[in-house]
Amino acid sequence: MTSTAAVAPTSFxxxxxxxxxxxxxxxxxxxxxxxxxxxxxxxxSIAQFGIEGRRFGADGTEVDQAGDPIEPWDAPRAARLAFYxxxxxxPLAHTxxxxxxxxxxxxxxxxxxxxxxxxxxxxGPFIVCMFWGCNGILxxxxxxxxxxxxxxxxxxxxxxxxxxxxxTAAINFTLIPPQHRLTLAxxxxxxxxTYLSYLNHVNxxxxxxxxxxxxxxxxxxxxxxxxxxxLPAPSSAEVEAAEAAIDELRKRRDKIRGEEGGGATGAxxxxxxx
Numbered sequence: 001m002t003s004t005a006a007v008a009p010t011s012f013x014x015x016x017x018x019x020x021x022x023x024x025x026x027x028x029x030x031x032x033x034x035x036x037x038x039x040x041x042x043x044x045s046i047a048q049f050g051i052e053g054r055r056f057g058a059d060g061t062e063v064d065q066a067g068d069p070i071e072p073w074d075a076p077r078a079a080r081l082a083f084y085x086x087x088x089x090x091p092l093a094h095t096x097x098x099x100x101x102x103x104x105x106x107x108x109x110x111x112x113x114x115x116x117x118x119x120x121x122x123x124g125p126f127i128v129c130m131f132w133g134c135n136g137i138l139x140x141x142x143x144x145x146x147x148x149x150x151x152x153x154x155x156x157x158x159x160x161x162x163x164x165x166x167x168t169a170a171i172n173f174t175l176i177p178p179q180h181r182l183t184l185a186x187x188x189x190x191x192x193x194t195y196l197s198y199l200n201h202v203n204x205x206x207x208x209x210x211x212x213x214x215x216x217x218x219x220x221x222x223x224x225x226x227x228x229x230x231l232p233a234p235s236s237a238e239v240e241a242a243e244a245a246i247d248e249l250r251k252r253r254d255k256i257r258g259e260e261g262g263g264a265t266g267a268x269x270x271x272x273x274x
Contacts, residue, residue, distance in 0.1 A: 024179050032182055033090040039186045040085025043271050044078050046193045051256060067211070080138045088134055089127070089272050093182050096123055101178050115173045120166055128158045131272045164192060189271030199256050207249045214242035 023031045048054045053064050058072040100119060105111045129150050136146035168188045172181045217239040 028179060029091060029094050032094050033086045035183060036090035036093075036186060037082050037086030039183075039190055040089075040271060041078065041082045043186075043190050043193050044081045046190070048073055048078070050198075051193065080135055083138070084131070084134055085271070088130070090182070092127070092130070093185075097178060097181050100173070112170070112173055116166070116169055119169050119173075120162055124161060124165070125154070125158055127272050128154055128161065132157075164188065186271045193271075203249055203253050203256065207246060207253070210242055210245040210249060214239065214246060217242050 020031070052071065054071050054073050055062075056073050058070045060069045060071070062070045064070055100115050103111060103115050103118065105114065132150045132153050133146055136149055141149070165185065165188070168185055172184055176184050
């Protein structure tokens with residue numbers, strides 16, 4: 001016989017889900033705005049703490065495994081992304097997905113192909129530019145600075161977003177009910193940032209091990225010089241190899257944080273392309 005304690009959590013979860021679905025049905029825009037605000041906030045938290053290695057209360061005196069200063073939590077950025085997600089992106093995405101739903105042909109394949117093409121080649125470029133433009137304005141940048149940032153970021157971000165959200169859109173338009181499509185797209189973006197956070201964690205562990213090897217090699221080199229100071233300095237092959245390994249790991253970390261859509265880029269654009 002199932003105990004009350006075992007049933008309670010499941011029952012509570014079902015009540016919460018039922019209440020959410022009820023709100024989504026009766027107040028779709030408001031519910032999507034709240035959901036988007038929460039997801040963007042969580043996505044930025046994963047980016048700041050998991051991918052970028054920030055910490056609450058950091059003052060720049062602490063360093064990470066690579067010897068770089070640990071930056072503090074960027075509260076204004078978190079607020080900007082929460083505002084953008086809830087009050088700019090969610091209403092736009094809600095309207096756009098409603099428009100997409102009206103595209104219908106007798107052929108299901110033609111309907112899907114048209115929806116995908118319109119979504120990826122119209123909405124995709126628009127929302128990428130919207131993200132960088134809105135955040136630049138919220139940061140207080142000038143129009144020329146915003147334009148320069150959009151021009152620099154657009155192509156790489158858009159191309160990588162297509163790789164992630166092209167398949168997501170195909171699933172969205174074939175298997176997911178219209179009211180849940182925005183949540184799925186943002187959940188995929190959230191999962192992407194979580195994955196990058198894991199990669200960064202693994203990379204940090206490797207960097208710590210490489211730093212340990214470097215310290216050991218440097219100590220050995222110093223010991224050899226102390227024993228025979230009159231001899232030429234050794235080639236320091238181990239030191240050079242360890243330094244090269246750390247440099248490679250630093251490059252990999254920067255790629256995770258920037259080029260692959262992590263950090264601020266990932267929190268906004270990976271979650272902002274429906």
